[in-house]
Amino acid sequence: MRIVDARVVVTCPDRNFVTLKLVTDEGVTGVGDATLNGRELAVASYLTDHVVPALIGRDPARIEDTWQYLYKGAYWRRGPVTMTAIAAVDTALWDIKGKVAGLPVYQLLGGRCRDGVTVYGHASADTTDEVLVDIAGYVERGYRAVRVQTGIPGVAATYGVGRRGPHYEPADSAIPSETVWSTERYLAHIPTVFSRVRDEFGPGLRLLHDVHHRLTPIEAARLGKSLEPYALTWLEDPVPAELQEGYRLIRQHTTTPIAVGEVFNSIWDCQALIREQLIDYIRTTVVHAGGISHLRRIFDLAALHHVRSGSHGATDLSPVCLAAALHVDISIPNFGLQEYMRHTEATDEVFPHTYRFADGYLHPSEAPGLGVDLDEELAAKYPYRPASLPVNRLEDGTVHSW
Ligand code: EZ4
Ligand code: CO
Numbered sequence: 001m002r003i004v005d006a007r008v009v010v011t012c013p014d015r016n017f018v019t020l021k022l023v024t025d026e027g028v029t030g031v032g033d034a035t036l037n038g039r040e041l042a043v044a045s046y047l048t049d050h051v052v053p054a055l056i057g058r059d060p061a062r063i064e065d066t067w068q069y070l071y072k073g074a075y076w077r078r079g080p081v082t083m084t085a086i087a088a089v090d091t092a093l094w095d096i097k098g099k100v101a102g103l104p105v106y107q108l109l110g111g112r113c114r115d116g117v118t119v120y121g122h123a124s125a126d127t128t129d130e131v132l133v134d135i136a137g138y139v140e141r142g143y144r145a146v147r148v149q150t151g152i153p154g155v156a157a158t159y160g161v162g163r164r165g166p167h168y169e170p171a172d173s174a175i176p177s178e179t180v181w182s183t184e185r186y187l188a189h190i191p192t193v194f195s196r197v198r199d200e201f202g203p204g205l206r207l208l209h210d211v212h213h214r215l216t217p218i219e220a221a222r223l224g225k226s227l228e229p230y231a232l233t234w235l236e237d238p239v240p241a242e243l244q245e246g247y248r249l250i251r252q253h254t255t256t257p258i259a260v261g262e263v264f265n266s267i268w269d270c271q272a273l274i275r276e277q278l279i280d281y282i283r284t285t286v287v288h289a290g291g292i293s294h295l296r297r298i299f300d301l302a303a304l305h306h307v308r309s310g311s312h313g314a315t316d317l318s319p320v321c322l323a324a325a326l327h328v329d330i331s332i333p334n335f336g337l338q339e340y341m342r343h344t345e346a347t348d349e350v351f352p353h354t355y356r357f358a359d360g361y362l363h364p365s366e367a368p369g370l371g372v373d374l375d376e377e378l379a380a381k382y383p384y385r386p387a388s389l390p391v392n393r394l395e396d397g398t399v400h401s402w
Pocket of ligand 2: 210212236237262
């Protein structure tokens with residue numbers, strides 16, 4: 001079997017997605033997500049201009065060899081654009097292999113390790129009173145875990161707090177919009193939110209919170225300590241992780257579990273965090289960390305060091321990525337949680353799929369391959385619209401991490 005065509009499709013059914021579709025001489029096709037939020041066209045060009053020409057004529061069965069060819073062969077290793085492009089190829093090849101074998105991809109990965117994939121939803125609101133209502137909605141719908149974000153009194157707009165109904169979307173204008181940040185107000189407020197949430201929902205509901213990289217290690221340590229009475233399942237991205245050793249300080253001071261990794265793109269970004277047991281959950285994903293093959297490698301390293309998976313699953317990761325993530329989640333021994341933000345109806349229509357949500361779990365597709373496709377005709381009706389993530393500034397105007 002040979003690859004005879006590779007199409008890179010950019011579409012915007014409520015938000016931008018880049019998808020790679022591989023076609024073989026026997027008519028079998030495979031899809032891979034190649035979406036990098038706010039930098040979509042860079043990956044599309046990387047694929048179209050530099051990868052696709054080398055894929056034509058290759059044997060799609062050679063998944064690992066193709067991964068090594070694209071990673072080592074490029075000379076320029078790692079980085080979000082490169083690793084997202086490699087991920088798309090890898091994911092599409094697993095899809096093809098599953099279809100050829102007549103098996104869902106999770107069977108090729110060793111089969112089920114659990115009955116369902118526990119997911120967490122996003123509750124967010126300006127005030128604590130409102131967020132309690134949002135959380136109650138998730139509990140009613142069967143969710144067992146909820147990420148809780150609120151506005152901060154005295155801060156105009158906080159990243160991570162949805163304002164437009166059930167479908168949260170942080171990428172808005174072509175030129176980034178701007179948000180303002182106050183560490184002092186944030187650190188004073190968040191423990192009061194979790195105190196009320198834990199009181200209201202009792203010990204059974206798993207609670208999470210995302211800091212979006214906005215603190216220093218000692219500030220994060222203080223936040224972790226102040227949240228200990230409310231028993232969070234994880235505190236996410238407390239500090240930027242370019243400096244992996246930064247997490248040592250947090251670990252010395254708090255027993256609040258730490259999750260990190262949604263912006264990582266290779267095992268090299270997290271190997272020290274994992275080997276030193278500085279984190280509890282690794283949040284790398286299929287689309288941004290080199291595909292199913294490389295993600296499995298990261299999760300296997302994590303399994304040796306008591307670190308569980310917690311794959312990123314925001315709406316900028318397409319249903320193709322989510323479908324692939326579920327095959328990984330169901331088949332690894334050290335699964336933790338899967339993030340799940342529902343896609344809009346338009347997105348779901350462009351990417352027909354057979355994974356399903358029930359009772360707080362997502363269930364991977366039982367169809368051969370990934371169980372997800374791209375409707376290219378429908379995709380063509382939604383042209384690309386430039387959209388960027390916002391830039392975050394301190395009250396005095398200094399650009400700040402987020
Ligand atoms: O900021 O997906 O945990 N989820 C998140 C997301 C990310 C976006 C970035 O593209 O932090 O909202
Ligand atoms: Co996050």
